[in-house]
Amino acid sequence: MDAVADEMKLLEYAVHQLPPLAVKQLIAHQVCVRCIFRLFNIHEGIYALICPTTLYAIIEKATEVEAATTESSQKSEVKSSICSVCLGVMQFSYRDQKDMLVEKDHAGDFAMTVAESVKEKYHEITSFTLEVSLPTLITENESVILSYMKKKYASEVWFQEKFSFEQIITVKDALKLSITHSLETLLGVKSSVSDFRIRLTYEHVDATSAENKTGKKQYNKRIKSGSNGFVKCNNEAMQSGDVSDSNFQMKKVGQPCHMTLTCSTEPVYIGGRYLKLSRNVSQTRWIIDDERKGDASVEELIGENILPVCKGDGYKFHAAGREDIDVRMLGSGRPFLIEIQNACRLPSEASIKEMEKKINSLESNLIRVKHLKILGSQGWSLMREGEAEKQKQYAALVWISRSISDADLEIVSSFKDLKVLQRTPIRVLHRRSPLDREKIIHWMKIEKIGGSSQYFLLHLCTHAGTYIKEFVHGDLGRTHPSIGSILGCRAEILQLDVTDVKMDILNE
Ligand SMILES: [Zn+2]
Structure with missing residues (x-):
């Protein structure tokens, strides 16, 4: 608790240094309080853990925003409206997969929701990587705000001394920073470069626009063309201030983003x-x-x-x-x-x-x-x-057109590493290109079947990719030599088994 109290003091001190007028105008432009802190490079993590009401109170106290917004109803409207820059992302406000509006006060509460839906499905994660995908509208709006500020305040001392476009932490990184630590605690594992990815995908379709059904593409087009899809910012609080910028245009949104949470692992x-x-x-x-x-x-x-x-x-x-x-x-x-x-x-x-x-x-x-x-x-x-690398062993049940002799057994078993030329077999020509391939029959052995003179088992060990059926019958001369040509008779294969595949992998 002491640590939090200390952080709060630092936060209050930091807010005290902010230019009140600029802060006031950002609020008038519906920029959320966390985005204001972000834009002014304040204290990266802590503001995500403090509820917006408290944050506004700090800002009000420090910059006397109160005086500028006379109507209290107007003030609360500003507080609850969707941020024109982050579209609700840093307000932890979104529509979920069932299109229900979810609003969380703290980063911790949001992290809890994320952790719960991860744990619902995944039980044995050892680490995680958090990925965030945001609509491009956020970047576009941010650059609109920044160029507006540059135009307006470039001559101010605070702008020249403290304001730095380069240092601004992006919404994406701010969100990650806000919830990563809580997620680590809730999931009980560390965030790192991991095979397990938690992905938060934010998408935004302007719910107030009649043409919203076409979605994001249409949206981006409108941004580029700057056509009437834009609502010119004509906030009353802004007009009551000294802002009169004709080129300050930002899409006002009435609805937060849709957020989809997906997890994925490496296969x-x-x-x-x-x-x-x-x-x-x-x-x-x-x-x-x-x-x-x-x-x-x-x-x-x-x-x-x-x-x-x-x-x-x-x-x-x-x-x-x-x-x-x-x-x-x-x-x-x-x-x-x-x-x-x-x-x-x-x-x-x-x-x-x-x-x-x-x-x-x-x-x-x-x-x-x-x-x-x-x-x-x-x-x-x-x-x-x-x-x-592999060699394969087969057992083939073979029929030949004459009786088998003992001499046949000897001839067949005498071959060692016999070279066989195989033209692509007729039966696979429809899916393989016609080619001559040299294959090797490492060894062969005939096993006689009792009581039968024309049937026998041929055991053979070949180089990978040898077509065994064709090696037996010769495939109309497309495979040479063949059992048929060696024995000088017709040979047919009736059944074939692979009896072994020699490989260096996946052995016992
Ligand atoms: Zn925001």
Whole structure:
């Protein structure tokens, strides 16, 4: 309390130094008392914490404003009217999202409202950045006021000695300064450069204007053109003073701004590996002409189960490579990354384990996930880097047009790092440009199936991006060599599984 009392004394002293006439005129122009303090560079923080009535009392006492405004009703009107410069922002007066008028006496009360709506949704913030967005009308009006003062008082000693345009703290900064400390206390965390942003967006549409529906753009246009959208300031108190400035024009507003509070966070990245156990599940949501292809998608099965835990607005799915809808993904699984947008909650290690368990016990049993973990924002680049390096292993069920011999087994397994030239397959020509690409088959092995001479399992390990189906059947000679050309017969692929994806990322 002593500190506040001291501050009050300093404030009273500072106000005492103000030029009474200039203050009187600013009040007459409906400039709020906090903006007056701001314009005269007084004592940055404290005035935000003192209620306007007290502030007016101080000003009245110091500058004898009382004498100038004879009618007391007029005086109270001036006090309660919306500031012509800050449009109510520094009066902590605004219309909220439900269009309700909110008026707060102190910065602390306003901070309380902000903190409450932040806490309603976000529970685990560790710091915050406060951002404020204001209508340009505020800056425009401020420069009108300043040039008016310059014109009027440039010859005065106080103006030359103390008044400084450069030092004036902007409405934006004044608002931030006014509430940041209270917000820190109320939220229990520090303000810093943070991933968690609290954004106050102020917008103003003049409620008294008939053309107000067109909003801000129209507004700005009017300011620039200076047309009749402006009301020439003809305040009676002003005329009763010695002000007779013909070029002093400022938009008078009857309503404060609309204020919207939004919070946002950096995306949360959760990575892991997935297994796809079905030949009828696509990797990503696949809907053509309102018709879904396949039973489900890996993307949705994972995303829809993670999103609610993080309480996010949405998610994006990224995977290191892909397999066709009819190809299963087995073995160690394929690395993926889920990007949760605007997550209200950073999941704990325990809840990550829960997610994994939940996805793996889904009744549909279409996919599995493993090694789920929070990756931090470097996750995405990690995935990109990893993609270039990978090798993949497959198991293909193959049919050939003749019986398989032991010699075939030997020939096939004798190849090491076999170079294969693949022209863009016919089946993907509609989305890939026609190119010849060299791919490498690192090794191959045939596993015979008991009781069958024309069917076998082909195990192979290839360089990333090899088209396996084409490597088996040859794609009408567009892939060479192929299993068909090596064995000198027709070869068809019946089923394909990815059995391993070798990458340096997201391993156990
Ligand atoms: Zn103001």
